Amino acid sequence: MSTIALDNVKTIKTLNNIAESGLNVFKENYIVDNESENPDAIVVRSFNMHSIEFNDQLKAIARAGAGVNNIPVEKCTEQGIVVFNTPGANANAVKELVLTTVMASSRNLFAGVEWAKTLEDQGDQIGKLVEAGKKQFVGKEIKGKTLGIIGLGAIGALVANDALHLGMDVIGFDPFISVDTAWNLSRNVQRAMTVEELYANCDYITVHVPYTKDTAGMFNESTFNTMKPGVHILNFSRGELVNEMDMEAALESGQVGKYITDFPNENVLKMKNVVPIPHLGASTNESEENCAIMAARQVKNFLETGNIKNS
């Protein structure tokens, strides 16, 4: 039987479904209560905005994910509330989907599969039609093509190293790269000194930077115009990095060949040559568990020791 004094028991409020393995971190000395009005800490899963209710008891908010743009970080700082995220916990999941979609978009796989499904009622004509589809959806190999990676943090570094193994040339740009991350990067990754140098030389560009006032709208008419015509752009960071009106026009003109985005919305879904993905970048069982466990441990460690460890 538990002999914990009641004032040692802390309350954790979770917003959205946090993986069970994360909740297990709070097995002893904690109450996990989704409705609590006075939690000691909040763990958030979703990347959407939440109305966070502040109270005198609240000491920490953890986002089980990379981006914290849905948390009022400034207000938290003013009130002495620590904000955690889980850098790297979902990096492998995102990397796998980035490379999957680089390959799939080059082979026109998404459009080809959709088209093949329309042949359902064609009976013995299907064979002939498939021959036509084979020509219509002829693709490109990624081997020997150049992938540009903006942001060489946990995700960008994994993408870079694996893309090299697939035979791609890789150019990376990151003005803030840390020495630790640099060690994780293959020497074969060429480092662009400016983002313009990367834009000018890549067949595919993938972006892995947070959404801030400096990165908002970084993909726009003037940057598209400095890229190789027909470039494929992959956005697994945040929709706000792209000026959607300019992207629509660039897809129309062919300046951008494809826009692969993990952030579909009304505007995006109307675009030509868009590949809308329902925010699946980090959506694997493994990643859900990694993020939940890391977030829960950070909170537990902080509430018990006062130490802030964002890893």
Ligand code: MLT
């Ligand atoms: C993140 O912030 O980590 C990404 O948006 C992925 C996610 O949370 O699903």
